[in-house]
Amino acid sequence: MTMTALERAHRSTAKYSTAQTRVIAVANQKGGVGKTDLTVNLSCQFAAAGKKVLLIDMDPQANATDYLVSPETPIERSTADLLIDDSVSLQDILIKECRENLDVAPADGDLSACQIRLANDINMQFKLKKKLKEMKEEGDYDYVLIDTPPSLGILTVNTLTAATEVLIPVQTQYFAMDGVVQLLETVRKVREDINPELSVMGAVLTMYDRRTILSREVASRVRHEFNEGRVYTTVIPVNVRLAEAPSYHKSIFEYDSGCNGAKAYDALAQEILSCRED
Ligand SMILES: Nc1ncnc2c1ncn2[C@@H]1O[C@H](COP(=O)(O)OP(=O)(O)O)[C@@H](O)[C@H]1O
Numbered sequence: 001m002t003m004t005a006l007e008r009a010h011r012s013t014a015k016y017s018t019a020q021t022r023v024i025a026v027a028n029q030k031g032g033v034g035k036t037d038l039t040v041n042l043s044c045q046f047a048a049a050g051k052k053v054l055l056i057d058m059d060p061q062a063n064a065t066d067y068l069v070s071p072e073t074p075i076e077r078s079t080a081d082l083l084i085d086d087s088v089s090l091q092d093i094l095i096k097e098c099r100e101n102l103d104v105a106p107a108d109g110d111l112s113a114c115q116i117r118l119a120n121d122i123n124m125q126f127k128l129k130k131k132l133k134e135m136k137e138e139g140d141y142d143y144v145l146i147d148t149p150p151s152l153g154i155l156t157v158n159t160l161t162a163a164t165e166v167l168i169p170v171q172t173q174y175f176a177m178d179g180v181v182q183l184l185e186t187v188r189k190v191r192e193d194i195n196p197e198l199s200v201m202g203a204v205l206t207m208y209d210r211r212t213i214l215s216r217e218v219a220s221r222v223r224h225e226f227n228e229g230r231v232y233t234t235v236i237p238v239n240v241r242l243a244e245a246p247s248y249h250k251s252i253f254e255y256d257s258g259c260n261g262a263k264a265y266d267a268l269a270q271e272i273l274s275c276r277e278d
């Protein structure tokens, strides 16, 4: 796409402002670092705190959708339809009140094919942003959280283009920072070329094992090396209850509200909500 086309496309979507709604992309192109877990449980905890929340699933694996939506609930249309079909709005695909205060825009496997279809579209980066802008005129959310796939392809770029902030889960293991550098580079490019409002909200250390020296060492290294946004004080521990909850289609608070994983997500949600009020 030429710069002129980019500029023109940006101008047409620029009215979508960050005024109230925080649009948070949860991204890290490494798989298995806790993106989906973070997106789902933070969404649920923000909703429980009385915020109006929309979770958008942009991963063809649809893990966030599977996590929260029971298999009996039919998914007629998904984010794939949203991106491909100009006549489909976010309202059309929503699973409303999936939980109190929480709507879900579900994904399905069609999102994989959708990437190929989008590749020839001059406005391919702006699809999600445009749909969010249209929806904003109808109803308002306090938080929109977007789960992303483990790649820096068009689905992640669509998400970064639509977002006001990026939240990066970093798995507390030896190669923790692998990929984070490329992600930050992509964020910088998106900010420069397409979405000047995009900021790095921070990093969250996930799957922290307090019994190991390695976890402690990695955590302090990430805190030292991560130089955009904050590294949240709250860490998400390795917790078997967190690994079990998705198969019951329950958030960690519904599944076992007393476990360490639930306590950590509660603390993280409070930390994020209070940072905003700093
Ligand atoms: N803190 C945790 N402790 C234990 N298991 C976890 C934790 N966070 C996520 N998991 C599990 O690890 C796997 C990968 O997490 P997931 O959130 O799906 O990562 P991603 O979305 O980055 O691929 C999933 O099976 C999930 O249930």
Ligand SMILES: [Mg+2]
Pocket: 035, 036, 037, 059, 063, 064, 147, 148
């Ligand atoms: Mg995932």
